[in-house]
Amino acid sequence: MQADVTRETFWTIGPVGKAAFYYLAAVALAVFAYGTYRRFARYAAGEDDWFDRLDDLPGRVLRAARIVASNRNQYDRDLYAGVMHSFILWGFLTLLIGTTILGIDLDFWRPVTGTSFFVGDFYLSYSFVMDAMGLLFVVGVGMAIYRRYTEREGRLWGKHTSLEDDAFVWTLFVLGVGGYVLEAFRIVGSAEFAAFERVSFVGYFLAGIFAEAGLTVGMAESLYTVTWWSHAILAFAFIAAIPYAKPFHMISSFANVVTRDEKAGVRLPGVPADAGPDDIGYGSIEDFSWRHILDHDACTKCGRCSSVCPAKASGRDLDPRDVILDLKQYREDLDAGRTEEVEIVADGGNSVVAAESMESCMSCMACMDACPVDIEHVSEFTQMNRRLTETGQMDEQVQDAMMNVFQNGNTFGDPARKRPEWTEDLDFEVPDAREEDVEFLWYVGEYPSYDERNRRVARSLATLLERANVSYGILYEDEQHDGNDVRRVGEEGLFEMLVEDNTEAFASCTFEKVVTTDPHSMNTFRNEYPEMSEFDAPVFHYTQVIENLVETGRLGLDGTELDYTATYHDPCHLGRMNDVYEAPRELIRATGVELAEMPRNRADSFCCGGGGGGLWMDHDEHTKPSEERLREALEDTDAGSDVEKFVVACPMCGTMYEDGRKTGDFEDDIEVVDVAELLCEALAAKEGSTVEAPVDSDADGDTSPAAAD
Incomplete structure (x- = not known):
């Protein structure tokens, strides 16, 4: 009885048909194997990658699985x-x-x-x-x-949508449904509805429908043969086509996840020490690393990257998916002799990617965070920006900013002696880390040093550190631009110079940890400087340090000081890139402010528009990212128009949102405030004062608010 509980695999097919089946199977597998070999041989012909992608391969495969x-x-x-x-x-x-x-x-x-x-x-x-x-x-x-x-x-449709996409999804559907139809024909024609076949419940159900419709045993046998061969040939065609069309993503996307760099975009590939001008960046398809060629083949056209891209949303000339697929199509056409060789990226003229597209990228990494197959858009875009830099095609405004950095160490073009001027309005002296040992070397950053609006943030943070009796100091005029966004606009040589100069300045001080005002500084110090220098100190954003001070009671807040509603914007470099989400929120709550979360928060946060050099450029946009974000704060949060303050934890974000308030006509609706400023406001409320931030220390080391400046 047990032996009868089975089915005949090649029912109605016969020996000749069986032989033909195995022959077609062998051909399909051979075509598949050859195509797959060609694909991976093409990756092997690519340039070596800057990072080791195959270390601990068993562990990588397991994690990817x-x-x-x-x-x-x-x-x-x-x-x-x-x-x-x-x-x-x-x-x-x-x-x-x-x-x-x-x-x-x-x-x-x-x-x-x-x-x-x-x-x-x-x-x-x-x-x-x-x-x-x-x-x-x-x-x-x-x-x-x-x-x-x-x-x-919408995100499934675009310039690269083609019949290939239709064929892929419909082939899968026909194969899936066809299997059940075959099963139903077999059940009707071979065993007169044997009871044990009920376990094949879908096929059994269809068999019942067919029988009720008048399908006889003889008809079922005939239809089975035709359907079986149709199903088999379609399956073999699908297998054979896998390496040559969209189904290859089933292999390439897994390989992409296996070989991913977990810090991709957070840290960028360097430039070989012996590289000449023609060797820097991606100028031809031969320049691409093997991993970035794999990126192109792994793309499934799902459009997730495009749907979260702030540049595309604001109307800039950038669609991350199209850039990846344009590069893939160009490579395949070039390899097949269907096109002439052109520049990969150029300002105007004939190129695969327009310079304007690369200049539009904010390096916010939303595209990479959304990509289900770990495509490294930002790393590739940076390589193309490097090519624009090396060929003298950088945006003029960015060129001016880079020249200011080269000559003065900051994008404002102000002399280094003016960098510590923000300290002059304080009622206490900010320690000089070059002259005394400190626990925290505070890298203030250029916007809190030179920009009048952000100087208030620097003074607020200094006040918090002083009030909590923290051992800290700054570099004064020896501090230079951190280089994070300098690198992302393609100025690798200038970035290397800044790494050398800042590392030398750090080495002249005795400290335990680095604390930064700007998340961009934290990111590059934490993730990129160690790749290029001997710098290896722990690096923190100021919200992480101040959170500890609040938790240990060193600032004296009890959570009842302020009683209005605010929302918080996650900076890309702080949140998405470095996973610091809770510290700023805990500080906001510690003031008594009711925190209303925006729909796009934490890793899904929407960029302010200032990253990747956006702060230094003027773009033709129908709606600025900062304007859209402020609208979201006032309309899409649960609190809606009750939100009074838009809290930031990044000087560049603060700058962009102050501009967005003006251009978007939000000046009467919402106020932009940094977390440090909010904390000082809470301290002032607690003490019954209206100080901005400065404090005086008494003889016992305790602190109290001083007069307003």
Whole structure:
């Protein structure tokens, strides 16, 4: 009885058909293997990558398997897509594994042992699992079809959308449904609805429908043969086409996740010491690293990167997906001889990517955070910016800023002696880290040093440190631009000079930790300086340091000082790049302010528009990112128009939002305030004063607010 609980795999096909089947299978696998080999041979021909992508390969594969199996990247920002992809992935893998098991039984187990394990309880369990997971697969593909063609989800359509995308999704659907139709024909025609076939519940259900519609045993046999061959040929064509079309992302995207740099974008690739001007940046397709070529092939055209890009949202000439796919198409056309070689990036003229597109990038990494296959847009874009720099095509305003940095160490063009002028309005002396040992070397940054609005932030932070009796000091005129955004606009040589100068200045001081006002400074000191120098000190953003002071009671706040509503903007370099989310929020709550979160917060935060050199450039935008963010604060938060203050923790963000208040006509609706300023406001309220920040120390080391400046 157990032996009868099974099915005939090649029912109605016959020996000749079986031989033809194996021949076609061998051809399909050979075409697949050759195409896959060509793909990976192309990666091997690419330039070496700056970072080791294959260290601890077993560990990388295991971590990538967990990421892919969990579909966690697909669920980010889009529950529907996460469920859809989970159904497709797990259904597809189950069907693949099930087909492999059947092949093992047919082609290895039976010839060797003379028996089959494809019977009895194993067959029943196998049939149930395959039907259940196959159904999930069909549902998942159906969800994809619904979203693409019925909802017409905008991010799925673009200049690179083609028949290839239609063929891919519909082939999967036909294969999935076709399997059940075959099963139904077999059940109707071979066993007159054997009771055990009920475990194949989808096929059994369809068989019942077909039988009720008048399908006879003879008709079922005839239809089975035709459908079986159609199904087999379509499956073989799909397998053979995988390396040559969109389905290859099933392989390339996994390889991309395996070889990802967990700090990609946070730290950027360097330039070889012996590189000449023609060797810096991406000028031709041969310059691309093998990993960035793999990036192009891993792209699934899902459009997640484009849907979160602030440059695209504001109307700038940048679509991250199109840049990646333009590069892929150009490479494939060039390799196939379908196009002439042109510049990868140039200002006007004939090039793959326009200079304006690269200048539009804010280096906020929203695209990379949203990408489910770990494409490294920012790293590639920086390489193209380097090419623009080396060929003298950098934006004129950025050129002026870079010249100011080169000559004066800051983008304002002011002399170094003016850098510490912000300290003159304080009622206490800010310690000089060059002259005394300190716990915290405070890197103030250029905007808090030179910009009048942000000098208030520097004085507020100095007051907090002084009030808490923290051991700190600054570099005074020896401080220079940190270089974070200098590097991101493509000025690698200037960045290297700044690393050398700042590292030398740090080395002249005795300190334990570095604290920065600006998250951009924190990011480059923490993640990039150690790659290029002997600098290895712990680096913190000031909100992390002040949070500890509040928690230990050194600032004396009790959470009742202020009683209005505010919202908080996560700076890209602080949050998305360095995972500092809670410290600023805890400080805001510590003042008594009610914190109303914006819909796009933490890793999903929307860039202010100042990163990647945006602070130094004028762009033609229909809505500035800062204006859109302020609108969101006032209209889309739960508190709505009750939000009185827009809290930031980055001087560049503060600058951009002050500008957005004016250009967006929000000056009467909301006030922009830094976390440090908010804390000083709370201290002033607690003490019944209206001070901005300065404090005096008494003889016992305790502090109290001083008169307002």
